[in-house]
Amino acid sequence: MSEAQTPVEEMSFEQAMAELERVVGALERGDVALEDSITLYERGAKLKAHCDRKLKDAEEKVAAITLDGEGNPVGAKPVEGL
Template sequence: MTERPVSEMTFEEAMAELEQVVGKLERGDVALEDSITLYERGAELKKRCETKLKEAEEKVAAITLDDEGNPAGLKPVEGQ
């Protein structure tokens, strides 16, 4: 695991670290205090993944198609 701020991670980085956190918690070989810290980090990572997925979904939804089904351009996403 890294000490990199979760807010700076890509989706892939956050997901990879989240998998590590879950693996450690599932094994149950971590002290209680460390488990709490891992759980908190995992919650942050999960939220980051959800945020990045939502951003990607909004970008995909903003693509408009022409009459033949080809991308015709992007329409602005509200709040962007």
Template sequence: MTDKAVSEMSFEEAMAELEQVVGKLERGDVPLEASITLYERGAALKKRCEDKLKEAEEKVAAITLDGDGQPLGTTPVEGQ
């Protein structure tokens, strides 16, 4: 695990750490207080991954294609 702020993580970083958190919680060898902290971190990491995926989906959806499947251009995504 890293001390990096979840809000600064890329999708890949957040996913990798989330997998580590889940692994530790599944093993069950973490004290209760540490488990709570891990669970909270895991919830934040999950939300970060969901947010980054939604961003990517919106960017892909903003690409318009012509009849041949060729990009015509993009339209700005709200907030960009």
């Protein structure tokens, strides 16, 4: 299955960003038929939302970790999914 056919929800952040960059590039070049442009735009919107969710999840995990003066984690709260 190529990345373009991979369900967005199953992609890593890096995979989704790479495909989003390809989608944006194709749309910017304007060498895609109108109907294909609409499909690409819809896929791009899903990819962007997926990347936003992945970043938010990562930020929440980082925020749950507190470091002491020596850089050691202290009082780290368990985060769902870790």
